[in-house]
C-alpha cells in the first residue's frame with residue numbers, strides 16, 4: 001500500500017485557560033482520502049482543538065500543521081490550504097448570501113469571472129441558489145450552516161475542518177451534506193466534529209474520541225463499534241468519568 005500523505009498533523013496540542021486544561025496533549029494526523037470524526041461529549045475540547053488547528057486560537061503548547069505549514073509560524077500559507085467551518089453562524093449577517101460569499105471569495109484573492117464561478121459552484125454544492133439574494137440573518141439555522149459550509153469550500157482547499165457541519169439541519173439536509181462530504185473525501189483530508197454517532201458510521205473512515213481534553217480512542221468506526229454492544233455504549237464507556245475508576 002502506498003504511504004498516505006498526512007495533510008493535517010497535530011502534535012501534543014494543549015490549551016489551558018488559566019488553571020483549566022481544555023485540550024491536553026492531543027496528537028493525531030489525517031491523510032488525503034480520510035474523513036476523521038472528532039467525537040466527544042459537550043465541553044470535551046473539540047471546538048478548542050479545531051480553532052487551534054484552523055489558526056484561530058494560539059495553543060499553549062504543541063503544534064498544528066496543514067499541508068506541512070505550521071499554523072502559528074506560517075499562518076498565510078497554512079490558511080490557503082484550509083477551509084474552516086466554525087461553530088455557529090456566519091459573520092456579517094446583514095449581507096445577502098451571494099454578497100457574503102463574494103466577500104469571502106475576494107478575501108481569498110478571487111476577482112471577476114473566477115470569483116463569480118467560485119461563488120456559483122459553492123452555492124450549487126450546498127444548494128443555496130434559492131436563497132441567494134436573502135440576507136444571511138433572515139435564514140433558518142440549517143441554511144446559515146450551509147452558507148458557512150459554502151464559504152469553507154469556496155477556494156477548493158485540500159483540508160476541510162468542519163465543526164458540527166450538520167448541526168441544525170433537518171434529516172434531508174443532513175443527508176445532502178453527508179453526501180457532499182463523501183463526494184469530496186477522495187481528494188481532501190477532512191475533519192468533522194460531531195456528537196452524532198450515526199454520522200461517524202455514515203461518513204468517517206476514522207474516529208478520534210476526546211474526553212476532558214484527552215484522546216481516549218483513535219480507531220475505525222468498525223473497530224469502535226466492535227468494542228461494545230452499541231456505538232452509544234462504547235461512547236459512554238470511553239467518555240464517562242465513572243469508567244475511569246472501573
Ligand SMILES: Nc1ncnc2c1ncn2[C@@H]1O[C@H](COP(=O)(O)OP(=O)(O)OP(=O)(O)O)[C@@H](O)[C@H]1O
Nearest residue numbers: 017020022040041042043044045046047048049195
Ligand atoms: N475562551 C475560553 N475561556 C475559558 N474556558 C473556555 C474557553 N473556550 C472554551 N473553554 C472551555 O474549554 C472546554 C472545552 O470547550 P470546547 O468548546 O472546546 O468543547 P466542545 O467539545 O467543542 O463542546 P461542545 O460539544 O459543547 O461544542 C469547556 O469546558 C469550555 O467551557
